[in-house]
Amino acid sequence: MARSWMDYKTGAWVQWCPGCGNYGILNALHRALAELDIDPSRLVVVTGIGCSGRSCYYTKANAMHVLHGRAIPAATGIKIANPNLTVIAEGGDGDMLGIGVEHFVSVGRRNIDITVIIHDNSVYGLTKGQAGPTLPSWWRTKALPGPNLHDNLNPLLLALASGYTFIARGYAYHVAQTKELIKKAIEHKGTSLVQILQPCPTYNNLMTKQWYEERIYYLEEEDPNWDPLVASPEDFKSKMSIILEKMIEWGDRIPLGVFYINPAKDTFEQRLEKVIPTYREYPPAARPVAANGKPLVDPWQVFADKIVKA
Amino acid sequence: MARSWMDYKTGAWVQWCPGCGNYGILNALHRALAELDIDPSRLVVVTGIGCSGRSCYYTKANAMHVLHGRAIPAATGIKIANPNLTVIAEGGDGDMLGIGVEHFVSVGRRNIDITVIIHDNSVYGLTKGQAGPTLPSWWRTKALPGPNLHDNLNPLLLALASGYTFIARGYAYHVAQTKELIKKAIEHKGTSLVQILQPCPTYNNLMTKQWYEERIYYLEEEDPNWDPLVASPEDFKSKMSIILEKMIEWGDRIPLGVFYINPAKDTFEQRLEKVIPTYREYPPAARPVAANGKPLVDPWQVFADKIVKA
Amino acid sequence: MAQNNVDIKFLIGGPQGGGIESAGQIALKTFILKGYQVIGTREYQSNIMGAHSYFTIRVKPERPGAINFPVDAAVVLDAESVLTHFQDVKKGGFMVYDTTTLKTKIANIAPMPKPLKDRLTAFFQERGLEPTAESAVKIAEENGVKTIGLPMKNLIREVAHKTGAPLSRVSKTLNTIGLATTLYLLGVEASWIEKAIAVHFAAKKKVVDMNVEAAKLAINYVDEHIGGPCCFLPEGPNLGKEAMLVTGNEIVAIGKTVGGLTLQTYYPITPASDEALFLEGHRNYDLAPWAAEALELKKLGSVVLQTEDELSAIMAAIGAAVAGARSATSTSGPGFALMNEAISLAIMAEVPVVLTLWQRGGPSTGLPTREGQQDLFHALFSGHGDNPKIVVASGDHIEAFYDAIKALNWAEKYQTPVVHLVDKYLASTITNVYREDIDPLKAQIERGKLVENPGPDYLRYKITEDGISPRAPMGKVPLVWTGLEHTEDGMPTEDPVVREQMMAKRRRKFETIAREIPDDEKAVLHGDPDAKITLVSWGSTKPIILEALKILEREGIKANFLQLRIFYPFPTEKVRKILENADLVIDIEQNDLGQAAFLIRGFTGFTIEHFVKKITGRALWDTEVALAVKKIVETGEREVVVNGGA
Amino acid sequence: MAQNNVDIKFLIGGPQGGGIESAGQIALKTFILKGYQVIGTREYQSNIMGAHSYFTIRVKPERPGAINFPVDAAVVLDAESVLTHFQDVKKGGFMVYDTTTLKTKIANIAPMPKPLKDRLTAFFQERGLEPTAESAVKIAEENGVKTIGLPMKNLIREVAHKTGAPLSRVSKTLNTIGLATTLYLLGVEASWIEKAIAVHFAAKKKVVDMNVEAAKLAINYVDEHIGGPCCFLPEGPNLGKEAMLVTGNEIVAIGKTVGGLTLQTYYPITPASDEALFLEGHRNYDLAPWAAEALELKKLGSVVLQTEDELSAIMAAIGAAVAGARSATSTSGPGFALMNEAISLAIMAEVPVVLTLWQRGGPSTGLPTREGQQDLFHALFSGHGDNPKIVVASGDHIEAFYDAIKALNWAEKYQTPVVHLVDKYLASTITNVYREDIDPLKAQIERGKLVENPGPDYLRYKITEDGISPRAPMGKVPLVWTGLEHTEDGMPTEDPVVREQMMAKRRRKFETIAREIPDDEKAVLHGDPDAKITLVSWGSTKPIILEALKILEREGIKANFLQLRIFYPFPTEKVRKILENADLVIDIEQNDLGQAAFLIRGFTGFTIEHFVKKITGRALWDTEVALAVKKIVETGEREVVVNGGA
Numbered sequence A, B: 001m002a003r004s005w006m007d008y009k010t011g012a013w014v015q016w017c018p019g020c021g022n023y024g025i026l027n028a029l030h031r032a033l034a035e036l037d038i039d040p041s042r043l044v045v046v047t048g049i050g051c052s053g054r055s056c057y058y059t060k061a062n063a064m065h066v067l068h069g070r071a072i073p074a075a076t077g078i079k080i081a082n083p084n085l086t087v088i089a090e091g092g093d094g095d096m097l098g099i100g101v102e103h104f105v106s107v108g109r110r111n112i113d114i115t116v117i118i119h120d121n122s123v124y125g126l127t128k129g130q131a132g133p134t135l136p137s138w139w140r141t142k143a144l145p146g147p148n149l150h151d152n153l154n155p156l157l158l159a160l161a162s163g164y165t166f167i168a169r170g171y172a173y174h175v176a177q178t179k180e181l182i183k184k185a186i187e188h189k190g191t192s193l194v195q196i197l198q199p200c201p202t203y204n205n206l207m208t209k210q211w212y213e214e215r216i217y218y219l220e221e222e223d224p225n226w227d228p229l230v231a232s233p234e235d236f237k238s239k240m241s242i243i244l245e246k247m248i249e250w251g252d253r254i255p256l257g258v259f260y261i262n263p264a265k266d267t268f269e270q271r272l273e274k275v276i277p278t279y280r281e282y283p284p285a286a287r288p289v290a291a292n293g294k295p296l297v298d299p300w301q302v303f304a305d306k307i308v309k310a
Numbered sequence C, D: 001m002a003q004n005n006v007d008i009k010f011l012i013g014g015p016q017g018g019g020i021e022s023a024g025q026i027a028l029k030t031f032i033l034k035g036y037q038v039i040g041t042r043e044y045q046s047n048i049m050g051a052h053s054y055f056t057i058r059v060k061p062e063r064p065g066a067i068n069f070p071v072d073a074a075v076v077l078d079a080e081s082v083l084t085h086f087q088d089v090k091k092g093g094f095m096v097y098d099t100t101t102l103k104t105k106i107a108n109i110a111p112m113p114k115p116l117k118d119r120l121t122a123f124f125q126e127r128g129l130e131p132t133a134e135s136a137v138k139i140a141e142e143n144g145v146k147t148i149g150l151p152m153k154n155l156i157r158e159v160a161h162k163t164g165a166p167l168s169r170v171s172k173t174l175n176t177i178g179l180a181t182t183l184y185l186l187g188v189e190a191s192w193i194e195k196a197i198a199v200h201f202a203a204k205k206k207v208v209d210m211n212v213e214a215a216k217l218a219i220n221y222v223d224e225h226i227g228g229p230c231c232f233l234p235e236g237p238n239l240g241k242e243a244m245l246v247t248g249n250e251i252v253a254i255g256k257t258v259g260g261l262t263l264q265t266y267y268p269i270t271p272a273s274d275e276a277l278f279l280e281g282h283r284n285y286d287l288a289p290w291a292a293e294a295l296e297l298k299k300l301g302s303v304v305l306q307t308e309d310e311l312s313a314i315m316a317a318i319g320a321a322v323a324g325a326r327s328a329t330s331t332s333g334p335g336f337a338l339m340n341e342a343i344s345l346a347i348m349a350e351v352p353v354v355l356t357l358w359q360r361g362g363p364s365t366g367l368p369t370r371e372g373q374q375d376l377f378h379a380l381f382s383g384h385g386d387n388p389k390i391v392v393a394s395g396d397h398i399e400a401f402y403d404a405i406k407a408l409n410w411a412e413k414y415q416t417p418v419v420h421l422v423d424k425y426l427a428s429t430i431t432n433v434y435r436e437d438i439d440p441l442k443a444q445i446e447r448g449k450l451v452e453n454p455g456p457d458y459l460r461y462k463i464t465e466d467g468i469s470p471r472a473p474m475g476k477v478p479l480v481w482t483g484l485e486h487t488e489d490g491m492p493t494e495d496p497v498v499r500e501q502m503m504a505k506r507r508r509k510f511e512t513i514a515r516e517i518p519d520d521e522k523a524v525l526h527g528d529p530d531a532k533i534t535l536v537s538w539g540s541t542k543p544i545i546l547e548a549l550k551i552l553e554r555e556g557i558k559a560n561f562l563q564l565r566i567f568y569p570f571p572t573e574k575v576r577k578i579l580e581n582a583d584l585v586i587d588i589e590q591n592d593l594g595q596a597a598f599l600i601r602g603f604t605g606f607t608i609e610h611f612v613k614k615i616t617g618r619a620l621w622d623t624e625v626a627l628a629v630k631k632i633v634e635t636g637e638r639e640v641v642v643n644g645g646a
């Protein structure tokens, strides 16, 4: 029997505030996992630090709760070590786009097959409401001693510039739609981003449920022909400018959906396979390291190039 | 009498390899400074670690040689502390787009008035030729034990996504043109990027002088009407897609010139002035901190909100 | 009760985000107004809403040095609080709870940690009791605690009725009702409580009215159903004396402002960021009369910069310092860990920068909102290469104030990073300070060899006898600051002769520091210098151990207390002499490795053989320290681990 | 000369990128082929091309333990090299230079560090000489050094003529000409030199031919103009014995490969990244016969991942480890500083990961390509929170090989970060190793409590008596790894009781480690245990100090040498006993703070009173160690700073 979303709950007390958008995201994730019927034993969820970072305790999986900003490199290590696992890296906007933006950008250069989910509430939730990297300048959410002086980052554009091959945006309280986005992201072979707009009723008193719901719309609802697939130079020529326009749209209207899919790039695992023929069958985490307690390697054979012999 | 570019030389032995593109960049910088007649005493050059990072020793200025990847935050601290200085942050592609990409992206959110110059040779020069973040995947420069598995970043697009308000690309051996780009970048009020394609004859045996010179062209030469100014929503609508197209162009043809100028955003210094009225006149580095050795502040006056009084 | 004998301890428990903080503040303000001194400390979880937290308060005529359990009274209005604290009230004390919570089963209290649930369930099972809040109340009563059940629903409905405010808003007065009940029973007249409420909510008249109404109702209810207090508390000795009520975070921010800070960078982290946010809230300020006159200037402002991460925070602070700003950054263990490389740069480039390190429970994210003194090693040895820097640890609010100023002075005088070690307990402990406690005119602002007008021959790293080179800010003359080994003019060199000279110059600088900072500021011996038992500790344990000394004295154990204030340069001779003078030395720390004891041995060779340790992340109590010391004195035990507090 | 008395030292100097490296390798290979053992070490600047660097070589029948100056011969073909090394050749030795460089003035040698220029100029001025290379040659001659001027231009033109190769290519044989001259004069027959050239350039026939031609020409020239060597060197005792010629970087990579490493991450940094690049160059390998048979598998591969920075390098290594890979990362001081936070995570989450730390001169970027042993404190105390980890320091190539394997074992057995401390001297020192030196079958691969098939009740952080929980890789059963304090199942908790249990569990783990790793692996006493003088040191100074012991013995000073191998868990009792047994203990370190001495006192209480220190970043010499020790023995001096080497 296929799994139900309930199978992905861990039974731990979910520590989020009442009405927090994280509940919707968690539920959407569980539903996506259920519909994909992913075995929790083969699933990895790595999270950073923040309210959102607690997600890993609430999802039945191989969970790892790492440092603030470092979910992506940990997930990278895991995926490379065992490419047969489904790997998700989750974190807040502060985690992924503030302290972790180094990795957010750099993972795009690998196109490693992991799914990056940003719980984007535009504040630093767990540290009590400082301005997050997606909070517009001059806005002043309630915990701030003054207006925010920093401009907001656009995660979609940043992901595109960084090389992500799947880019989507969802909204936390739209569980059904967000579930679909997460599903597609997980199914996509390559680095995928799902930015999820997440009201934080406790600290973000500006970007509220109401504020979002007056603005959001779905790309494919507005344009039934919307097709984010950019599979060829022709697609690129014909679609890229409208995709960019949609990515940049932010204000009175905020588009949701899948913005961009590029199926043409090799994943990092495929690249590794090309240079390490045994990689797929014997990846670093699932290969012998010894034969009966003895080394596998005779250095005089493997490093023969170092032998000085006339 | 106006300064000559020779006035910006320090007399230190320039340690670069013969034929290194860095010579052209250094010269272009000196010429730009001379034409802008910038007083070396009011000029700050902060560099990261790398062959390129040595630049700060070769330019007469207030120089600071910091850590690998950290020129931008140091420059940020300097500029905020004393907004009356002209501040330039320089580094290699590894420095700025590898280990320092966190700051490369985040400074865009401030639009602080500094100029970021990337010496882009697509390798880690000073550590002997490992793949840099702008080296295309599957390329194998001479010091690599195997092909590069990472895709190359596009610094222009990344800068745009990050919020830079001036974005240009030059070529190291074109001193006259690069000088112009640097001049405009310094004159621009806001965070500006000049990516400079820099052949590294020692380690990058693929992206050579010849390779570049077969590909590069100038935007304004190809299109005399080229105008990178995006000053209004109308400009944005009419120009952005062609700007993006040009930013993305990379391969048989590589465009050079100014790609994007956005004059509409406040600099960070202007923002600070709005919330700290005394900022411009009394910035952190040039204001009193004591009166005759005594504190300026009576806590019972400034922190009166903490006094418990019925 | 006579004024001088007043010593009241009570706690307020409840879910995070449920108004505990505010109730605690009102309580503290009540007693300050009444002329007493107070401390309040908050235990809270890494959670925004719902997890259990509590505020413990102590009131005395003089500044209380420590909290401890059992308390005289507890306000525990939800089931989890009842179940967490029913054994924390002393015999004869009282516990105020909400009757509607009684039936709640342990199993149904979602936020309660499973290990605690298991322990409680077993506890009640052993006694044949149901695992409910009611059983807890029962046990409390058996223990001689007066339990006071308030029919909260009714009371709140009544407040709503009286004020006409909607129930949802009125329900926020829950804690006020509990608190007023408690304060009243502790002997505080209604008028003081009302005054404190008015002060606390200040401008918000509606909120004041609603809470005053709630307090009145609570007091009425007490009078009617429970009977008022036996007697009223006299006014305290400091009645009418102006006091600030400040946390450790706040006093450090105040110290920095007084100390002439002009730029602070930070990346949010508990328990540090409240300091920076408070600074930011006060970034524009009027100059004091004496300064305004001297400088002919009325207003100034400081920059507080939130950065993208801690790497950037320290680098921007370093950049600002190099430009000439008096600069600092503030963080906790994880952030400090990220600053290691830049600390090494600041050592090499000789950059004046202050790092305020608010310790919390580690390793890693560990117990992110709990007390810890585990970062001493990390502070001292942070950064690669030979890595000397000044490390100063504050013992209490007043020290923290002056240390914040001194740290800025030392950084600039000695052109070196200064780590100001503070911790979560200090950060979230709130107390009153008086004018004489934090007197700006007692402070001196020093900038060392700052050269305002360097000539063209200026040498950034001039080799001098005292190891300190004149420092010119950027913007005056071309110069070089660098993290590479360098000649006097800052140009990089790998010349072995210059390398040795520069290493020697930097070493001499630390010899100068060691000489110039007096031993008195490096280590302080509290109590009778001839006592044969010496307790050794550092940081926020200071006032706690001073209280413990008093307890021990009452028990006939005479001890003194060596407080380590500066770990580098270490007061080797002074510490060795003091320790060698004792028959029994006991190290008291809130870490596992005995970090200070190791350093003492490393610097002096003196081996400490006895340890009191607390690693639960909860506030250290004077009573448990005293008990542990007594145990060691009596049994010769090597190590006593204490662990009081829920 | 009898085989057994052979002890040849010579250096080859020149501009970076000018073929010094290659010439050094040819020289080493010549002597290995001839049956001798060798070490060669390279001093170079943080520069790609043009700055002065040099390669020092020593040849003996047994493995030479150290280099030192003065040397028997110097190949100094450019003016800067002549001027840098003219005093480095011993009386009776010879110096080979290029006559065309003689007129070069010091002032015109751009790359030469200004301080050195100043010193040299003064030196010649004092002697009434022009500041030129010619004066240097003159002084060398006065000092009894035979100076051999080669007309390089002519010789190279001749090679071009003979081989028909273009001058630009032929000019690359400059060093070969100088080297061949030198080797020949040292008594090596032309045939060996030619063989070595052939081996060195292997596949590249044209290059071989050109260089062989150059060597021949040089030897002819010597025969004709200078006269051949007095006598030829006999074949060495190891003639025909198979040897690898490896750097320290390489031997560690080889050790890791043998040790079962499956994934290594890195970010480029000197002097670490050559290790990773070498690994990457050998990432696909054939299994040894015994393994291929046992596993029925022929080939395997390891992943070497270049990351965007060191934060990512350590986090990816941690991620991989958690997934089940045998994983490591490799860096130097600045990168290690950036790894601090993640080290703390690995401690808390109990992640097996090896960090190879290649030390170099600090603080900060300091002397990035020079020797330093300044990161001991940083290694030991890295990471916030109580921060124990295993720290092991290798003394030489062979130890480094086995330590690399052990580090991987310990990381997995004890689920903790292991810092493998090595340094620039080891990294860039090259030596021969024989089959018996690095025998894979002497190594054991251990993975500790690895559970291949965890059940549903699996507890990641099970509390056990030895403090070690069974470890299941990801992908078998839902589980939690975390940096927060946690219950046995990895769920976060702030419960004080569990906190204490978990701190205790982790502490017990280190007690287990302390118990299980034998003292013999933690500290080694070399030499006569009854000697009353004990030298203490650690890391790559080992073979140097062993040589120094021999020199001292010849001078009638009997000393032994305590080599610290593992700094945590520290072999407290063993070290204390050994030190207390000595009348005079001398600490020898390449840092300013006496880091090991401080740790020894911290752990044992034993105070070391005498120090030999080198901080110039240059290789330590056996002779200067011996001299310094002698001085301390004779004068009782507290500290002797040595500083040999250009």
Ligand SMILES: Cc1ncc(C[n+]2csc(CCOP(=O)(O)OP(=O)(O)O)c2C)c(N)n1
Pocket: A049, A050, A051, A052, A053, A067, A068, A091, A092, A093, A094, A095, A096, A119, A121, A123, A124, A125, A126, A127, A132, C267, C268, C269, C270, C310, C334, C335, C338, C365
């Ligand atoms: C290195 C480091 N710096 C700072 C922190 C403190 N910290 C914990 S959570 C958090 C921010 C959380 O914001 P975000 O990532 O947006 O997640 P949210 O809580 O909003 O879901 C911060 C700064 C930390 N744990 N580690």
Ligand SMILES: Cc1ncc(C[n+]2csc(CCOP(=O)(O)OP(=O)(O)O)c2C)c(N)n1
Pocket: B049, B050, B051, B052, B053, B067, B068, B091, B092, B093, B094, B095, B096, B119, B121, B123, B124, B125, B126, B127, B132, D267, D268, D269, D270, D310, D334, D335, D338, D365
């Ligand atoms: C934290 C840290 N990691 C690594 C290094 C080593 N390092 C020195 S220069 C350099 C790379 C230089 O490459 P790039 O920035 O592109 O500059 P280039 O030399 O090519 O001009 C590296 C990795 C360092 N100094 N600090």
Ligand code: SF4
Pocket: A015, A016, A017, A019, A020, A021, A022, A051, A052, A121, A125, A126, A199, A200, A201, A202, A203, C048, C049
């Ligand atoms: S603070 Fe905001 S993000 Fe965090 S749990 Fe509460 S509502 Fe959610």
Ligand code: SF4
Pocket: B015, B016, B017, B019, B020, B021, B022, B051, B052, B121, B125, B126, B199, B200, B201, B202, B203, D048, D049
């Ligand atoms: S290595 Fe490359 S970038 Fe560096 S100095 Fe040489 S040519 Fe220039």
Ligand SMILES: [Mg+2]
Pocket: A050, A092, A093, A094, A119, A120, A121, A122, A123, A124, A125, A132
């Ligand atoms: Mg957030």
Ligand SMILES: [Mg+2]
Pocket: B050, B092, B093, B094, B119, B120, B121, B122, B123, B124, B125, B132
């Ligand atoms: Mg580069």
